[in-house]
Each structure stands twice: as C-alpha cells, then as structure tokens.
Amino acid sequence: MISIPLLVVFAGLARAAVNGACSANGTPGVCLVNTDCTSGGGTTHSGFCPNDPSNVLCCTKTSCGSGGNCRFTSACASGNTASGMCFLPLLYETTFVLISLPQGLCPGPSDFKCCLPSAACAPPAVNAATVSLIKEFEGFVASPSPDPIGLPTVGYGHLCQQANCAEVPFSFPMTEAQAATLLQTDLKTYTKCLSDAIVDSVRLNANQYGALSSWTFNEGCGNMRSSTLISRLNNGENPNTVAAQELPKWTFAGGVSLPGLVRRRAAEVVLFQTASSVISHPPPC
Structure with missing residues (x-):
C-alpha cells in the first residue's frame, strides 16, 4: 500500500515547526536547521523545538544592529526593527539603479528581525x-x-x-x-x-x-x-x-x-x- 507511508511522511512534516517561534531559557528565538542558524551568526540550543527533526534547533541572536536583538516583529516592544538590507548602486544600461542585498542581521524568516531600542531607529533629518x-x-x-x-x-x-x-x-x-x-x-x-x-x-x-x-x-x-x-x-x-x-x-x-x-x-x-x-x-x- 503506497498511501500508508505517504500519510506517515506527511504527518511527520506537519509536526515540524521550522521557522516557528521558540524560547531558549527566556531568550526569544526561531526553530531553524542548525547550519542556517550558525551561518547567520546565531546560537543554537537543543531541546526547545521538540517536535522538529534533530537538526532543527532553537536559534537565538542576542546582538544585532545598534543595541538590538533578534526576535519576531510581533514581539518587538519598541516597534523599531531592521531587516538587514543594504542598498548598492548598479549600472543598468545607462542608468544607475539601487539594488538591495541582505546583510543577514538575523537568521530565519522575514519577520524574524533585529529589534532595536526606541531611540536607535529615530527617523533621519530631512535633507x-x-x-x-x-x-x-x-x-x-x-x-x-x-x-x-x-x-x-x-x-x-x-x-x-x-x-x-x-x-x-x-x-x-x-x-x-x-x-x-x-x-x-x-x-x-x-x-x-x-x-x-x-x-x-x-x-x-x-x-x-x-x-x-x-x-x-x-x-x-x-x-x-x-x-x-x-x-x-x-x-x-x-x-x-x-x-x-x-x-x-x-x-x-x-x-x-x-x-x-x-x-x-x-x-x-x-x-x-x-x-x-x-x-x-x-x-x-
């Protein structure tokens, strides 16, 4: 019967919470494959993503940006987040355009960002x-x-x-x-x-x-x-x-x-x- 093992596989995938929220001893994090976490400058913690495969661990990063730490935007009390994008000029035909490249302030999904203190992201003065x-x-x-x-x-x-x-x-x-x-x-x-x-x-x-x-x-x-x-x-x-x-x-x-x-x-x-x-x-x- 082919349908039975397929159901088992799907059930196993449904239990996984990769990119889901976790907390390692009170520090907010995200469940990631360990190599994805460390390549983004994070620290892995075992035992805080219990339903995931063994190589998926709770990833935290307590230092990013200017005095910030990585967490989901919904948990960023200051509301000031940095996504880690830099902008570089690129010559396209005869016109310079801006392209954005990720700097990797925080590993994980797009809503797991660098949460900065309120004063750290003050809007710039107008030109x-x-x-x-x-x-x-x-x-x-x-x-x-x-x-x-x-x-x-x-x-x-x-x-x-x-x-x-x-x-x-x-x-x-x-x-x-x-x-x-x-x-x-x-x-x-x-x-x-x-x-x-x-x-x-x-x-x-x-x-x-x-x-x-x-x-x-x-x-x-x-x-x-x-x-x-x-x-x-x-x-x-x-x-x-x-x-x-x-x-x-x-x-x-x-x-x-x-x-x-x-x-x-x-x-x-x-x-x-x-x-x-x-x-x-x-x-x-």
Whole structure:
C-alpha cells in the first residue's frame, strides 16, 4: 500500500515547526536547521523545538544592529526593527539603479528581525532640498500671524499651540536663524509619524522621504495616516506613480483649493521624483 507511508511522511512534516517561534531559557528565538542558524551568526540550543527533526534547533541572536536583538516583529516592544538590507548602486544600461542585498542581521524568516531600542531607529533629518522647499512655501513670519486660513503661525509654518505662541523658546520678532532652528524641532514630530505609518518594506530615498515630510508637515499626521497615498505605498505600489497621482489631490484648505498649495504639491512631486542614492526609509539603524 503506497498511501500508508505517504500519510506517515506527511504527518511527520506537519509536526515540524521550522521557522516557528521558540524560547531558549527566556531568550526569544526561531526553530531553524542548525547550519542556517550558525551561518547567520546565531546560537543554537537543543531541546526547545521538540517536535522538529534533530537538526532543527532553537536559534537565538542576542546582538544585532545598534543595541538590538533578534526576535519576531510581533514581539518587538519598541516597534523599531531592521531587516538587514543594504542598498548598492548598479549600472543598468545607462542608468544607475539601487539594488538591495541582505546583510543577514538575523537568521530565519522575514519577520524574524533585529529589534532595536526606541531611540536607535529615530527617523533621519530631512535633507537640505526639503528644508528649502518648506521654507519657500511656508514663508518666514517673525511674529505670530494668521495663515491663509486664519490659524496663528510663526517662523516657518509653526502652528501656535498656546496663546501668542508662548511655547516657542524665542522672543518675537524672531530671526530667520531662530525660525530655522524651530523648524528642525517641529519636523521631528512629522518625520516620526510618517516613518511609523510607512511599512519597512517600502524603500524611500532622501528626496522621496523629504517630499512626503513636507506634505505631512503641511497637512498633519492624522491626514497623512488616513490617506490613500500611504495605503497605496504600503500595498507595494510604485512610489513615483503613487506620489504623482496622490500628492496633487491635497490642494484644499478650508474647503477651497489654494494656488499656493497647487504649486507646493507640484514642487513636492518634482522633489519626490528627483533621484538620490541616500536611503531614508526605513530609518537607518
């Protein structure tokens, strides 16, 4: 009878949990073939994957990235993970493109990643081209004044949180240098929420990341998170196509399409589609 041994083989395979979670004396790991574990820099532990073949052991790696350790993303409390991808320029015909190569931060399946401390994966600062774009369209305001829809702002687009912008650590009228410092502080809020909203599988260069940071700074984190633009990026659509189609839709303020926003969105699309070899998302760690 051929069917009986086949059933036995299938049953044995069903019991195996290769790539499944395990824990070796409290340290999170993954069940892997021992050679796959050690070749990825991990340490094997016997007796913690009892239903697997004898060469499948619990693999742990307690040092990766910048102060991280390997674990499944669902168990990474900080939410900051690094997948171990590096980007190299490759000449394709007459155009340089970026290719990604695995560095092997963590052995095992794609969701077994290097879990980093919260501060280790802080989003990078936007580049100079982004700062220039934001300054151009926000304009410099030395003392708190209403913006085009009546909201009190100062500096380069800082939205006042208290009466007379009392939270700003500078006296008024501000200098342009002080306004530039305030802008850099403000941008950290928006780059953080933007980086958190975009999944790690989406790779953005410095200009793409900067264009979206400008848009988020202008439209707010809530609008960014709920946007079709972000959902399309996270679904794996081509970033340049998504930006060209979605950014121009964001030209309304107070229910009116403003010429300044039309020009800003067009400038953000141009910046987004400008080539850069610097990768800004996921955040470098």
